Amino acid sequence: MDRNIDDDEFEIFLKQKVDQHKLYPSDKAWKGIYNSLHPGMKWFKIGGTLLIFTLLLIVYQESSLFNSSHIASNASGRSLTKLLPGTKPLPDIATKQITISSKSFFQTKTYNNLKGSIAANTNEPLIKDISTDLFYSDNAGVKINAHNDHLKGFLLHTNNSLDYDKTINVAIPSNNIVSAEVDQSDISAGFEILKPIFSTVIGNTLPNEQAVSVKDFNWLQEMAAIKLTPQKKSKFNLQFYFSPSVSYRKLADNQNTSHSGLLNFNVVPRDLNINKYVDHNPAIGVELGSNVLFALSKNFIIKSGLQLNYSRYNIKAYKTLSEKAIIALNTTGPVSDTLSSYTSLRNFSGFANEELQNQYLQVSIPVGAELKLLGNKRLQFSVAGTIQPTFLLFSDTYLLSTNYLNYIKEPSLVRKWNVHSSVEAFLSYKTGGLRWQLGPQFRYQLKSSFTDRYPIKEYLFEYGVKVGVSKTIR
Amino acid sequence: MTEEAILQGCLRNEAIAQRELYHRYSPKMLAVCYRFGHNREDAEDMLQEGFIKVFSQIHTFRNQGAFEGWVRRIIVHTCINNLKKNKKFNESVDIIHATSLQVREETVPSIIQAKQVVECIRLLPLGYRTVLNLYAIEGYSHKEISIMLEIEESTSRSQYTRAKQMLEDILIRKKILQKPKEKSGFFTAFGG
Numbered sequence: 001m002d003r004n005i006d007d008d009e010f011e012i013f014l015k016q017k018v019d020q021h022k023l024y025p026s027d028k029a030w031k032g033i034y035n036s037l038h039p040g041m042k043w044f045k046i047g048g049t050l051l052i053f054t055l056l057l058i059v060y061q062e063s064s065l066f067n068s069s070h071i072a073s074n075a076s077g078r079s080l081t082k083l084l085p086g087t088k089p090l091p092d093i094a095t096k097q098i099t100i101s102s103k104s105f106f107q108t109k110t111y112n113n114l115k116g117s118i119a120a121n122t123n124e125p126l127i128k129d130i131s132t133d134l135f136y137s138d139n140a141g142v143k144i145n146a147h148n149d150h151l152k153g154f155l156l157h158t159n160n161s162l163d164y165d166k167t168i169n170v171a172i173p174s175n176n177i178v179s180a181e182v183d184q185s186d187i188s189a190g191f192e193i194l195k196p197i198f199s200t201v202i203g204n205t206l207p208n209e210q211a212v213s214v215k216d217f218n219w220l221q222e223m224a225a226i227k228l229t230p231q232k233k234s235k236f237n238l239q240f241y242f243s244p245s246v247s248y249r250k251l252a253d254n255q256n257t258s259h260s261g262l263l264n265f266n267v268v269p270r271d272l273n274i275n276k277y278v279d280h281n282p283a284i285g286v287e288l289g290s291n292v293l294f295a296l297s298k299n300f301i302i303k304s305g306l307q308l309n310y311s312r313y314n315i316k317a318y319k320t321l322s323e324k325a326i327i328a329l330n331t332t333g334p335v336s337d338t339l340s341s342y343t344s345l346r347n348f349s350g351f352a353n354e355e356l357q358n359q360y361l362q363v364s365i366p367v368g369a370e371l372k373l374l375g376n377k378r379l380q381f382s383v384a385g386t387i388q389p390t391f392l393l394f395s396d397t398y399l400l401s402t403n404y405l406n407y408i409k410e411p412s413l414v415r416k417w418n419v420h421s422s423v424e425a426f427l428s429y430k431t432g433g434l435r436w437q438l439g440p441q442f443r444y445q446l447k448s449s450f451t452d453r454y455p456i457k458e459y460l461f462e463y464g465v466k467v468g469v470s471k472t473i474r
Numbered sequence: 475m476t477e478e479a480i481l482q483g484c485l486r487n488e489a490i491a492q493r494e495l496y497h498r499y500s501p502k503m504l505a506v507c508y509r510f511g512h513n514r515e516d517a518e519d520m521l522q523e524g525f526i527k528v529f530s531q532i533h534t535f536r537n538q539g540a541f542e543g544w545v546r547r548i549i550v551h552t553c554i555n556n557l558k559k560n561k562k563f564n565e566s567v568d569i570i571h572a573t574s575l576q577v578r579e580e581t582v583p584s585i586i587q588a589k590q591v592v593e594c595i596r597l598l599p600l601g602y603r604t605v606l607n608l609y610a611i612e613g614y615s616h617k618e619i620s621i622m623l624e625i626e627e628s629t630s631r632s633q634y635t636r637a638k639q640m641l642e643d644i645l646i647r648k649k650i651l652q653k654p655k656e657k658s659g660f661f662t663a664f665g666g
Contacts, residue, residue, distance in 0.1 A: 018505070023514075033529070036526050
């Protein structure tokens, strides 16, 4: 600054007073500076938040599986069952859950003074019908190890009275097992082993035993209440969707009548419908999004996610020589405030046509629900609705001047935060683990595109066809 | 922290030093932006942009002159660029923004007067206000102003003369200044 003149007293006074003036910025200003200087931290925080959220989701899913009475399925797709409480976990093999419904299939044998392994006693049969390595509760004290290929039955063990009609868990390995050994030291006197034998016994038979014929065994296998544990279905689904849509707008004039005096004239009477005085046409936009769906019940689902919307519409305008356009802003006080700019675009007439386009790119978090009205597991008809808090990422908009004569751009009057609502109806079809859906959708903006300072209100709306696909999150 | 330590920390891109520097100078710089800007929101945007430039160009500070003056120059240039970019500078509004003053109550009378003076400056049309800020307060010459604003030097002078006259009228009307009885006398402030 190379001024070399004496400041007069007025300027000295101004400088003194102005230098005393201080203003304290909001936290938002520093956050913006910090994020700009340390962008990595911002992404680190976002990434960290996403990672924590993902971990929580995984932990929730794992805990749901852990708390259930079933463990992970094997290659056959059937659920395995856990053993009786207090037992050790089974190896990863197929299981059946069998209800013992008849006493006649049982034989009992009391083993007293058991010496060594049963297999060593030639008068006793091999315990060929033991199906697996069954580990009993601590009270039972018997450990059975089983090996061989011809085993078809199982061994039920209890140190109490016989438990009929009891559902038990049995593990049957794919490579059947046959012989078994009983460790003497684990057996207490008077202990009974229930041994439903329904397989062919190889070798010696037990004295006074009633061997179950193959026919009976087969009947048992076929007719017994074999309860296969159903695989527990996750209630979470992940959905992706896409919707080409037609975007349009509705205008409303909300000017303070006191402004009319500032403008010397009004081209259009204040009370008439402003939509008649603009020439605008819909244009194609698009919506993309992803939702997480949670089934509260068979027919009712809540959902939330992330969505991007690109909306636009065309405006017919005319070129003219550069002229001043004024927007009389809405103010709370008695005195008006205005904003003016120079423009070469007119609304009504000019020396050449000009096609303008207002565009909006928004990101929103839709929160809503779906309700199934009709259908079965495969084909369904549902309706849905969401409320969508929205943030404007980008816009390119032309605004009308107060007298409706001109179009100007004023980004500061465009509202960043908004709320949308949407309703849709769709048919969905499930195939191959995926559910596809197709149906119409209507989306409406609840607050004006512009701030309250701008006297004209604009409400965007879109209608289109939504295509979506969802899959269960395992 | 001393200013030297803050500068060294900022050169190493340390967030603590940057925050300290920001807290030290942001109140005054926001006041500068507020005088140039359309509203408080604009002023904060310009402040944010200005400080980002300060931190990214801090390695160019050569210890020739006060650091505050160096920061202030960057902030002022950021304000001017912002006005030119938004094309708000070229407007010529005939209506004075005679809105009621929104003066934050303070216990010290001179502070109240300072706020009142600033609000009166903000009542001026943007073009007048910019030239007045640059010439009378920031101390730029008309030649420098003409280069910054891409106008003629004579335009800068005439704009300043009109701005000064208009501001004097506003200050007198708001009784912040007393009209001198003699032509050669100086303005005196009410209560000050």
